[in-house]
Amino acid sequence: MTAALSTSAPESEEPPGVPRTRPKVNRAVFAGSGVSIVLFSLWAILAPEQASAVIGAVVGWIATNMGWFYVLTAAVVTAFVVVVAVSREGTIKMGPDHSKPQYNLFTWTAMLFAAGIGIDLLFFSVAEPVTQYYGPPAGEGGTLEATRMAVVWTLFHYGVIGWAMYALMGMAFGYFAYRWNMPLSIRSALYPLIGRRVHGRAGDAVDIAALLGTIFGVATSLGIGVVQLNYGLYLLFGIEEGVAAQTALIVVAVVMATASCVSGVDKGIRRLSELNVLMAVALVAWVLIAGRTSFLLDATVKNLGDYVAELPSMALDTFAYTGAAEWMAGWTLFFWAWWIAWAPFVGLFLARISRGRTLREFVVATLTVPFVFILILVSVFGNSALEIVTGGDDAFGQAAMNTPERAFYSLLEQYPGAPLLIALATLSGLLFYVTSADSGALVMSTFTSTIQDPTQDGPKWLRVFWAAATGLLTLAMLLVGGVPTLQSATLIIGLPFSVVMYLVMIGFWKALRAERSQREGRSATRRSVTASRTPGPDSQWRRRLTRIGSFPGPRAVRRYEEQVLAPALAEVVEEFCAQGHDAQLSSSEVGYQGLSEFTLSVPMGEDRDFCYQIYPVATPVPAFGGFRTNPDSDLYYRLEVFNETGSQGTDVMDWNREQLINDVLDNWEAHLAFLSIHTGPSKIQAGAEGHPDWSTDIRDVPTGQIPAATKEAQP
Template sequence: MRKISNVFYITIALIVVTVGYGVFASESFETITMNAKNFVASSFGWYYLLLLSLLLLLSIFLIFSPYGKIRLGKDTDRPEFSTVTWIAMLFSAGMGIGLVFYGAAEPLSHFVNPATEDPNTDEAFKEGLRESFHHWGLHVWAMYGIVALSLAYFQFRKDAPGLISATLKPIFGKKMDGPWGIFVDVLAVFATAFGVATTLGFGAVQINAGLNYLFGIEIGTFSQFIIIAIVTVLFIISASSGLSKGIKYLSNTNLVLAVLLLAFVVVLGPTLLILNMFTESLGGYVGNLVQMSLRTAPLNAGNQQWLFDWTIFYWAWWISWAPFVSMFIARVSKGRTIREFMVGVLLAPTLLCAFWFSTFGTTAVDMQRSGLADIASSSSELVVFEMFNEMPWSFIISIIAILLIASFFVTSADSATFVLGMQSTYGSLTPPTSVKMIWGIIQSSIALILLSVGGLAALQNTIIIAALPFSFVMLLMVISLMKELRREKNKRR
């Protein structure tokens, strides 16, 4: 078995301390993390907005620059996965459960409690979709893309280990082989373990809500324990089968189920309104992109609080997910050119997410406006099932949704065990199954323990706080990548 690095032991020790604090002093833990999260949002919100805008501009530059011809690997390397499978993998790892959880709930929430418009109006409807596109669109995928590009470039073209710390060697040299390198990698692994554990917790809550809605299965810790236990067994089985089998097949399954669910809602929902709102909102999103990207509302306390609760929260949340998602994207992107990579990562998931929110959000808001159902008063995990309840074939659609959540659930956990295995075995592209299994059990245990004491909110705050130091690592990765790309270009002259 390959040697396990110190990153593995240090991170597990930090996890034990954090989870222990969350269990034995849950109220104190939640208070401290909430205060810290609010401080980060109020003091660094402007920084997050500028950072993600910078990464989007850099992504566009790389597509049109001469660097776009450089291949992520040797010049003779070609992609390991087909374009459809590759996009399915991006989609599954990058958003997954969140799309089902928030697809109807977020636009509906913006309609009832909008950022700047009057509630429950046509303008609030349009703004709600634009904001949903913004929170799940170009900025997020640009951030994932740049971090993944840096990892893939150094790993496959420069033969560096698949570690975050390895991408910083052009700046810091051998210092990244010592304590500073360990610190960077521990930060990445810590954010990944807790980020995925939180998602597992939310996924279990939504599956539990769906099963309760359909079959009357009790909502509670015991039901969620059974759900997580079953899913844990499934993703460990998948993880043991390797990247080219387990995650590949799961990602393709996700895509099929997602398209099927989407088609049902488009056809059975207000089809023409969905298509018109998608077109209108996409134009509004692109047309207002600069203003939305840099809005801080310094003179409007109400709007500023909305930004803290939504946009700034999302930017920090996505940054905390960057180590996991970007490492996975990098691993499955070997052989593609920088131009092909950045176009695929930016456009395909952004358009898929935009159409998803248009479909689910428009259907939910239309029901709310028409008085067909007051689904806005439901909890987030139940909104989508309340919406299905008012549609034909509601039982079948709900079953497909639960299967999709479960499939996304397994894929995210499987992808995360692979990434965590890489990071704790010196960047190995084929981490041992035993290490992946250990990380899988750890992630599930974190989710179960914190669900049992109601600590998921505090855990969410914790990883958002961890996003701040990692954002500085991201900036260094950008500098390092551009330095090395410029050096390679000069060598070719």
């Protein structure tokens, strides 16, 4: 569906000696999904006629009875992500409040742009407009109205609605993994609904559904790529089209994906993916310049206007009165199922590159940046093909409609330098094809693993297995009936995961409602931050001035922790316990300079625990004003206050005992106000095992490991 950029994230820059938990295979998910795929593939290979009949019957039933559900789901998801973006919750970050984006705006939008193209887009950018011209869902084919809507229907199937599905899963991945430090898994989004049961069979079932959707979605793209590349190789080298050549291409994809998984060349794959985009841009530019440039630009603007005007009615059109069930099954329902199947895959990639972005900018960029490129590519290629057909070349149109894998190459043959264009298109398609297999295996290994650190991926051997399994499934579907069978299987497998998407929306909304209550709770306390930061009655203004201009090193911080910080927090814990609260104070070294973090926690039964953490954060010494009390180092250390959503921006270094205690009580009062607001139906209940809530518990961070909330603050 899209360019399969590698989803590997750069390793966290953690201080030496910080332990990392190795990913573990989730045996239930791996066994359930792996066995299902292998058995299904063997069934299709050994009994192709039976498999084709069964798949056809199921697709017919879905098209007749469940088409409305797919259409409604696509519309609901689109409305949901737009509502999140424009609401007050749109300002929430995919990460702690203090987090900064990993990539600058240009690089980030370029990567979103790169995610918007794949070999299947080249496949359908010519084949679908021509097919819609000859056989529209309503009205007569070959008319002016059919010509006008041909490209619009293609944009509809590749446009905002599909990207809204990606945006939903990207938000869910990014929010729960980077803001709440939960595993990078779809089951995390269901924590607000079922609590700790997500770690059991219910969570396994959700992950299996996501993985099955992903592998069928990737297999569909690989199948489309196989038949299209086979024809490109036939034009270039005379390699005959058929099962033998297509099987060889599948083997090439599996071998290259395996080599990538074993050798760790993810950065190289990413660069190849970016090169693919440049080659696609070159093809678009060539056709635009060599063709009727003014007509193509006029048509592009016209297509955009028609798309915007027609989108609301098209989004909910089930063709109930025209009886276009077959058309719906072959186009809209297939595309919606395909987008649903790919949503976990691409959503994971989008989340990986968007840490630190607000939900609003993530949604706006995801819905607009890739679509702009898709608009240009589909309009240029689609209108160029329609111009040939309406100009009288019916043979070209019939070939593009009946053998869609040849449509794109047939278009390129109409322009000067056709051999070079065909070679460039084949090379681009081959790279898209290989990177899809590689990235698909990477994501599926993540889905079948238990990973606490969101920056890690599944084991390499697991990636190899899923690369081979995807190749086997692709081959099986091609043997059964080619691309139409792959499309039908995707339509079937997308149905159960569409139910999961509703659960994700409900869980995500409950989480956002809880965060709103938390913010309101803090506001209700009317905390006096200024009073907390100013020196107490036992300090003079000179001491405050000295503190403002100081940049303490590790020795001063250790001394302060031992003499002031630890005793003050211990005193607070003692009083909490005296008043009947089961308060605890934990401390652990952070892994560098002998500094420690301190976490004061109070269990709250079925409600969210109270956590108050003070963590040493290394910060560059500013160069302004000549203030440098530590000339031997470019770093100084802040003792920052953290809660569940990240740093509060408060540096308690050199605060006296009363100031520290008052700040703890300020946070305690804000937490109680949050709990009093966040009650009733929207309250997130404990899971079956009585876990108090679904948020990150700072106490669960292994000794010496930097919590996710503070990693981006480290040098």
